[in-house]
Amino acid sequence: MNKTPTLYPWLQTAWQELLRERDRWPHALLLTGEPGIGKRAFAVYLAQFLLCEDTQKSTQPCGVCDGCRWFLAGNHPDYRVLQPEDAEEERPDETESKKAKKKSEVIRVEDVRALADFVNLSAHRRSVRVTLVVPADTMNVAAANAFLKTLEEPPAGAIFILVADHWRRLLPTIRSRCRVFPLALPDSSVAMQWLNAHGVVNPALHLAHTGGAPLAAMDDAAAxxxxxxxxxxxxxxxxxxxxxxxxxxxxxxxxxxxxxxxxxxxxxxxxxxxxxxxxxxxxxxxxxxxxxxxxxxxxxxxxxxxxxxxxxxxxxxxxxxxxxxxxxxxxxxxxxxxxxxxxxx
The missing domain is CATH 1.20.272 (Zinc Finger, Delta Prime; domain 3)
Structure with a gap:
């Protein structure tokens, strides 16, 4: 069985900030920030936390309950990913900056409509159904309008986690129905330490090329x-x-x-x-x-x-x-x- 993914060190502070608002978590969260800082990994971690069935969990998913095992196996019945059709799946520890081969670079209205049954049906295991939308800013106009209807009247228990590099490209009406949660670039010393630990040669230069985003810098070094x-x-x-x-x-x-x-x-x-x-x-x-x-x-x-x-x-x-x-x-x-x-x- 896969191990529970851990957060990148520079995202720990943001995670603790989000946990402090746990009693007031919205039904739609929009994660923003520079490409290559781990927004998707953060979103996946949050999704597993929401679907973890350990009632004693406080700061992280347990990794061993039935919910976590289903999630880590990639077939949790209450979890969906809305992304461009035929996009290659990324492991939770991979960066959204990595270019994946795909036939389509946009989320289409057909993809959003196909999500309707999942969102509106009752949860299989608990009362929560989690949808990850990534990259949310790739929704075309028709898809965005269809998705907006779901956000306007969300079914009970439906939670949406949106991830976007260019979040201002989203419809203002979508943005207004989400809690925007920005993830910051890490301190350069933290990023350098992480890149050095992963064997990146000349990490300072690759960090510069990517504007300080460590995951993008790792990709830059190996491109x-x-x-x-x-x-x-x-x-x-x-x-x-x-x-x-x-x-x-x-x-x-x-x-x-x-x-x-x-x-x-x-x-x-x-x-x-x-x-x-x-x-x-x-x-x-x-x-x-x-x-x-x-x-x-x-x-x-x-x-x-x-x-x-x-x-x-x-x-x-x-x-x-x-x-x-x-x-x-x-x-x-x-x-x-x-x-x-x-x-x-």
């Missing part, structure tokens, strides 16, 4: 696309000689998620603006020389930030990936030129 990102940054660091069409062809061949590449570019622009306005680099300290060279033009990139944000919102839609990259990179070069540069970087 197969590190050489692709290195080449991408090398080329955008020299906008005067950047061959946009060639770079986009290389990205297209790499078969990476659109959202991933947009995130690389967002972090690069963030560092350019931050260095130009505040003298600080957050994500790419290993690219300080190139960033310093381009930082004086940071004010010219303010409007470009909005274009990147809009592109990321649409990154899960079936758009032509290569055209998305071309539009963004040509706009990047144009933004650095500025209105008075007359076509020169």
């Amino acid at each position: 197969e696309w590190l050489a692709v990102r290195q080449n991408f940054l090398t080329q955008i660091a020299e906008p005067a000689t950047l061959d946009v069409l060639k770079l986009c062809t290389e990205l297209d061949k790499a078969k990476l998620d659109t959202d991933l590449v947009i995130t690389w570019l967002q972090k690069w622009i963030y560092d350019l603006i931050s260095l130009g306005l505040a003298g600080k680099i957050r994500y790419y300290p290993d690219w300080q020389d190139a960033l310093t060279r381009l930082a004086p033009r940071a004010p010219q990139l303010m409007q470009y930030v909005n274009q990147l944000t809009d592109a990321q919102k649409l990154s899960r839609h079936p758009l032509n990936q290569r055209l998305v990259f071309e539009n963004l990179l040509f706009a990047y070069v144009d933004a650095l030129r500025g209105p008075s540069r007359q076509g020169k970087i």
Whole structure:
């Protein structure tokens, strides 16, 4: 039998805070925070705690009762996971930042409707039925509206745990019916200690690349696309000689998620603006020389930030990936030129 999962050390404080509100737990909890900090693991731990049948439990699921055994075996009758169809299941100790192969990147209205029987029927073992919605921000409009109807009039005993990286993309009406519970980034010393214990080489750099999220940093260190990102940054660091069409062809061949590449570019622009306005680099300290060279033009990139944000919102839609990259990179070069540069970087 699988052992009861333990919380990551940086989530212990949040767990204790949540336990202090145990008498006032809502029927819908929305877990937010940066990708790669363990939100899904936290949600799974909470789900097991709710379904644990040990009446004496105080701070953690017992791991040995019938409820825990069913849960750990992956077939508890009062637990469901609502996620993009055909997404690979993740073990509770895996990070939501890890890219899983899947046929769909959105939760569809059919998926929500299929949940109706589970939510409305009586619980099999106790009075509680737990639904984990992850990533909740991948619900399309129709799915979100269908899910909202369930939240508006929740059946007795139905509990929903939503997990979202970009929680503001959820319908305001869904957010208003959930208790938003943010999970914070860990202290850098705690994250470094954990990464060192797991054998990550140069943990400080990988933490920087992921904005301080330790699980994402572990994935970053082991990613197969590190050489692709290195080449991408090398080329955008020299906008005067950047061959946009060639770079986009290389990205297209790499078969990476659109959202991933947009995130690389967002972090690069963030560092350019931050260095130009505040003298600080957050994500790419290993690219300080190139960033310093381009930082004086940071004010010219303010409007470009909005274009990147809009592109990321649409990154899960079936758009032509290569055209998305071309539009963004040509706009990047144009933004650095500025209105008075007359076509020169």
